Amino acid sequence: MKEYLILFAQAHPNFRQAELESLASINKISVDLSHHDETKPFLKISLNNDDEAKQLISRSILTRAIYELWAEGTTYEELHEQIKENCQDYIEIYSHCSFKFQFEGYKGKQTNSSKVKTIESFKYLDFKGKIDLKNADETFTVLEDYEVIQEGKSKKPIYIWFGRQVELSERTKNNLVEVFDLKKRGYIGTTSFEAELSLVTCNLAQVQKGSIVYDPFAGTGSFMVTAAYFGGVAIGSDIDVRMLNGKNGPQNIKTNFKDYGLYSQFLDILTMDFTHNALRDDFVIDTIVCDPPYGVREGLRVLGAKDEEKAAGREHNIVEGEIAHLRRDFVAPKKPYELSDMLHDLLEFASKRLPIGGRLAFWMPTADDDFNDTIIPQHQNLKLNFNLVQNFNKWSRRLLVYIKMDESYIGETTDGLKELNIKNFRERYFKKFSEQSR
Numbered sequence: 001m002k003e004y005l006i007l008f009a010q011a012h013p014n015f016r017q018a019e020l021e022s023l024a025s026i027n028k029i030s031v032d033l034s035h036h037d038e039t040k041p042f043l044k045i046s047l048n049n050d051d052e053a054k055q056l057i058s059r060s061i062l063t064r065a066i067y068e069l070w071a072e073g074t075t076y077e078e079l080h081e082q083i084k085e086n087c088q089d090y091i092e093i094y095s096h097c098s099f100k101f102q103f104e105g106y107k108g109k110q111t112n113s114s115k116v117k118t119i120e121s122f123k124y125l126d127f128k129g130k131i132d133l134k135n136a137d138e139t140f141t142v143l144e145d146y147e148v149i150q151e152g153k154s155k156k157p158i159y160i161w162f163g164r165q166v167e168l169s170e171r172t173k174n175n176l177v178e179v180f181d182l183k184k185r186g187y188i189g190t191t192s193f194e195a196e197l198s199l200v201t202c203n204l205a206q207v208q209k210g211s212i213v214y215d216p217f218a219g220t221g222s223f224m225v226t227a228a229y230f231g232g233v234a235i236g237s238d239i240d241v242r243m244l245n246g247k248n249g250p251q252n253i254k255t256n257f258k259d260y261g262l263y264s265q266f267l268d269i270l271t272m273d274f275t276h277n278a279l280r281d282d283f284v285i286d287t288i289v290c291d292p293p294y295g296v297r298e299g300l301r302v303l304g305a306k307d308e309e310k311a312a313g314r315e316h317n318i319v320e321g322e323i324a325h326l327r328r329d330f331v332a333p334k335k336p337y338e339l340s341d342m343l344h345d346l347l348e349f350a351s352k353r354l355p356i357g358g359r360l361a362f363w364m365p366t367a368d369d370d371f372n373d374t375i376i377p378q379h380q381n382l383k384l385n386f387n388l389v390q391n392f393n394k395w396s397r398r399l400l401v402y403i404k405m406d407e408s409y410i411g412e413t414t415d416g417l418k419e420l421n422i423k424n425f426r427e428r429y430f431k432k433f434s435e436q437s438r
């Protein structure tokens with residue numbers, strides 16, 4: 001085993017470990033990540049080889065890079081001692097490669113002139129290859145963790161690592177979070193899901209090349225495009241045809257796929273009430289990724305009439321000689337529905353339609369003062385793999401990721417979600433969570 005150092009992006013620290021666990025599991029890599037400290041962007045791990053290091057972080061969104069760790073310490077003296085003592089083999093291997101030095105600092109950084117001095121202190125490495133700032137064969141990196149001290153005072157790193165860069169993540173290499181930024185996307189709506197966490201969701205859902213990914217509440221298709229980026233073949237449905245086709249102008253989900261050069265990964269979009277799902281029973285769905293309607297920015301409705309009796313009376317309505325509800329232009333009545341019921345339906349659907357090992361990932365809102373563990377929906381055939389929270393002011397949303405298990409697994413079931421406070425989310429959201437929960 002060799003030691004590696006992961007450098008994380010400064011975003012969503014509580015999602016980092018889960019993302020890496022998920023990517024390790026896709027690539028069948030055994031790695032201990034349990035000592036990750038969310039307050040720091042550095043994590044030292046052990047892996048068998050560089051290939052594992054590359055696989056582990058290459059498609060990750062919350063890491064920036066991984067380094068083969070040569071030495072570490074609280075001072076440069078300690079660092080240099082270790083390199084001289086333990087790294088002769090490494091130095092030999094890279095002695096004739098073109099190379100460059102690079103610095104990464106957390107809560108502080110060196111000035112350009114002090115960087116030059118630091119680089120000079122590594123002179124004993126005696127690399128013979130040429131220095132190449134653009135296309136170096138190898139990049140040697142100094143990573144520094146600075147102490148937070150008073151403004152204006154000179155800073156000193158409290159810990160230093162030195163290593164060889166093995167891989168940059170997709171985030172760094174392809175600038176993915178920027179590329180999928182909603183501000184740059186042709187078609188978006190009020191419910192479009194932000195780029196960074198859409199990409200992370202697809203990693204936690206283990207979207208794989210060629211797998212069928214279904215978003216039952218597709219809206220403007222945020223998860224469809226990010227799933228497609230990771231090689232998924234995306235299909236979406238939504239009760240609101242205007243969402244799928246675009247409300248104003250020519251831009252819509254399909255044009256987004258074309259803009260991103262991902263149209264080959266677009267399977268289809270369907271106008272459909274999820275609770276009256278028309279997808280064939282034998283249609284294979286590998287992964288389900290979605291953001292169900294909270295009933296806040298969008299309606300949470302299903303097909304059906306509020307007043308059944310009244311609707312029954314209209315069953316025989318005739319328009320231009322035809323039974324009204326059989327005409328192509330018939331707009332079916334819709335009635336309100338509860339989020340808790342919709343989540344129950346979603347888990348039931350996933351338990352029937354996913355293959356063993358298939359994943360369901362969705363976001364669920366909760367008012368912070370209402371939350372207790374029993375609110376998490378559970379299904380006996382689905383194992384809850386991740387439950388990660390993103391906090392807003394007075395409310396949060398949780399990313400829940402489940403794995404479809406085989407018959408031998410009998411997990412927890414939550415019935416009676418209706419009785420829980422999730423029911424009141426919409427009402428409390430508009431009252432800005434000012435009242436105590438009931």
Ligand SMILES: C[S@@+](CC[C@H](N)C(=O)[O-])C[C@H]1O[C@@H](n2cnc3c(N)ncnc32)[C@H](O)[C@@H]1O
Binds near residue numbers: 240298301
């Ligand atoms: C939170 S939004 C999802 C937004 C989407 N992730 C996006 O990127 O735009 C929820 C969506 O669920 C849809 N919806 C509401 N009730 C539905 C139902 N019964 N069946 C299917 N879709 C429904 C809404 O029209 C809305 O587009």
